[in-house]
Amino acid sequence: MNSSYCGIDFGTSNSAFAWIAENKATLARLEGGNTTLPSAIFFHTEKTGSSFGRAAISDYLNGYEGRLMKSLKSILGTSLMESSTELLGSALSFRDILTQYLTEIKLRAEESTKQEFKNAVFGRPVHFVDNDDLADKKAESVLSKVAQAAGFENIEFQYEPLAAAFELETRIATESLVLVADLGAGTSDFSLIRLGPNNMQKLDRKGDILANAGIHIGGTDYDKVLSMKKIMPELGLGSMLIGQKTIPSTQFINLSTWHRIPLAYSRKSMAHLAQVYSGSLEKNKLNKLMNLVRKREGHLVALEVEAAKINLTSNSSVIVPLENASVGLDIPISRVDFDDAAQELNRKLSETIKSLLASANLSPQRIDAVLFTGGTSSIPSVKNRISALFPASKTYEGDLFGAVALGLAIDGKRKFR
Template identity: 40%
Template sequence: MTTLSCGIDFGTSNSSIAIDSKGKISLVPVENASVTIPSAIFFQQRDNKALYGRKAISLFLNREPGRFMRSLKRVLGTSLMNQGTLVNGASMNFTTIISAFLSQLKEKADGAAGQEINSVVMGRPVHFVDNDSAADARAQAELTLIAQRVGFKHIEFQFEPIAAAFAHEAQLTGEKLAIVADLGGGTSDFTVIRLSNKFIHKPDRSSDILANTGVRIGGNDFDKDLSLAAIMPELGYRSTYGEKGLEVPLKPYQDLSEWSKVNFLYTPKLIMQMKQLLYQSHDKTRFSRLLKVLQDETGHTLLAAAEGTKIALTDNQMHEAALDFIDEGFFIPIGRGQFDEAIREEVEKISASAQQCIQEAGISTKAIELVILTGGSTEVHSVQAEFKRLFPNAAIADENKLSSVGLGLAYDSRNKFN
C-alpha cells in the first residue's frame, strides 16, 4: 500500500486539508463540495453532539440550544488551554475541542484517500503568540499532541506563508523573488523566498528562504476594531453613569468584540452588575441594548454583524449593519472610510512587519517581483492598497486565497515524507 501524506491548514477563521496521493496534490472536500470549512464548532445541548463549519454557524444563528465556538486557534499557547470552558454545563478542555474539529478533517481525507493517512505537515503562523517564545513553543507542542491524538504518527510543521509560496510555485515559469503575505483571521505572516517550478522537488528549501516575520493581527482584529468604532457606541460604549459621570466599564464591550472571549461573558454576576449600572446610566436606551445582548446571549450574532459589514465593505462604500435582533428596525449605517480609519493602526502594524521582512532579507522593496496575497484578510480594501503602495512594480498573485496554504502544505509533505 502506498504511503500517503497530507497537509492541514488549521486556520483561525477557515481550515482545509490536502493530500498527496499517487503523486497528485489535491484539496479534499471537507463540507459538502467545499474544500474549505469555517473553523467553528457547535455542541448541541440535547446530546452534546458536535457539528462543524457552516452547519455549526447556521445552528447557532438560528438560536439552536447549545454551545458555539470560533477562533479556537487563538487559544493555543495561552492559559485558556488549561482552564478549559463549559460546554452545555460540563467542563471541557480545549485539547478535546480542537481534537474533535481536526479529527473530522482527517476522517474526510482518509475517506478520499481510501486508506488511513499517518503523515502530516501542519501549518503554523510565524508566531502563535507575539514576543513570547515560551508560549509560541507551547502552542506548537499542544498542536503536536492534538495531531497525535487524532491519529497521525509522523508530524512536521511548516510556516503558513512558506506553504502558500509552495502552492503558487507550481504555476511559475522561470525564477521569481517573492514576498508572501498570509493574512488570516488571527495572524499576519510574511516570507521572502526565491521561487521556481524547478525547485519544487528540492527536499531542503532553507537556502531559498531569505526571511520570515509575523504579527498576531488578522481579520478577527479588524472585526473587533470595527465593532468598537461603529457598533458598540450604539450599545452604550464609553457612555457615563452615576453622579460623578464615570465611564462605564469597557471590558464587556471589548470582550464582546473578540470571537474567542464572547462565551465567557454570560455570567449571572456580570449581568447583575450591568443591571445596576443601567439604573444609574446617563444613556439608558443604548446601555439597555448591551444588557439585552448579555441576557439573550447574542454576542456572536452581534460580532457576526461586524464581520458581515467588513466583508460587505470590500465591494461597497456603505453598508447597513442589521441589529434588529436587539431592537426591531435597528440598523447602523457604516461607511468604508469609517472602517478604514478603525483598522488604520492594525494595517500600519501589518505593513511594518512586511517591511521588516524585506529588511531582514537584505533586499529592497524594488527587488520584489511577485507579491503573493493569501488569507481572507487580504480582501480588505486598505490592505490591498497598502501592498500595492509598498510594491508598485511587482505582480500581484491572489488566487486561491483560502486554500493555497493547505495545498502548499501537501506539497511540503511530499518532500518531507516521500
C-alpha cells in the same frame, strides 16, 4: 499513486485539508462540495452530539439551544488553552474542544478521499505569540499534542506563508524573489523566499528563505475594530457613569472578540454588568447590552459584523441588520468607516513588512513579486496598503482559502516520502 500523508491548514476562520492524488496536490471536500470547513463547533443541549462548520453556524442562527464556539485557533498561545469552559453543565477543556474539531476534519477527509492519513504537515503562523519565543514554542507543542489526540501519528510543521509559496512555485517559470503575504483570520505572516523550477525538489529550503516575520493581526481583528467603532457605541461603549467616569470597556471588548465572547456570559461578567448598569447615565443603551448578554446573542452580532466586513470588500456601504436582535436597530456602515477603523491595523502590517525588508537588507525594488493569500488579503485597504510598498512588483493571488493546504501537501511529499 495516492499518498498516506496530508497537509492541514487549521485556520482561525476556516480550515482546509490537502493530499497528493495522482501526483498532484488536491483539496479534500470537507462539507458537502466545499473544500473548507469553518472553524466552528455548535454544542447542542437538546440532543447529543455536535455540529461543525457551516452546519454549526446555521444551527446557532436557527435558534437551537446550545453553545457556539468559533475561531478556535485563536485559543492557541493564550492562557485559555490551559483552562475549561462550561458546556452542558460540565467543564470541557479547550484542548478537548480543539481535539474534537481536528478529529472531525480527519474523519471527513478520509471519508471524502477513501484514504487513511497518519502523517500530516500542519501549517503554523510565523508567530503564534508575538515577542515571546517560549509561548510560541508551547503553542506549537500544544497543537502537536492535539493533532496526536485526533489520530495523527507523525506530525511536522511548516510556516503557512512558505506553504503558500510552494504552491506558487509550481506556476512560475523563472527564479524570483517573492514576498508572500499570508493574511489569515488570526495572524498575518510575511516571508521573503527565492522560488523557481530548479528549487522545487530541494529537501532543505532554508537557503532559499531570506527572512520571515509575523504579527498577531488577522481578519478577526478587523471584525473587532469594526464592531468597536460602529456597533458597541450603540450598546453603551464610550458612555458615562455617575461621577463623569467612562463606562469600562471590558464587556465590549469581549463581545467584539470571537474567542472571548463566551466570557461575556460568565456569572462574574453578569454581576459586573449589573453594577455598571446601576451607575450608568445612558441606561437605554445599557439595556440593549444587558438584553444581548442575557439572550447570548454575542455570536449573532459578531457574525453580522463579519458579513459586513466581507460585503464591504465589493460595496461602498452596507447595513448590519440588527433590528430584530437585542441591539434593536439596523446600523449602516460605509467603506470609509471601515478604512478609518482599520488604519492602525494596516499601519502595523506595513511596519512589519518594512522591518522584514530591513532585516534582509533589501529594498522594495528588489522584490520581483508579491503573493497574496488568506481571506484578509481581500480587504481593499489591506491589499492597497501592502501593494503601495511595492509599486514595481508583480502581484499574484493564490487560492485565498486553499493555497496553504495545497503547499503543505507538497511539503508533505518531501517530508514523508
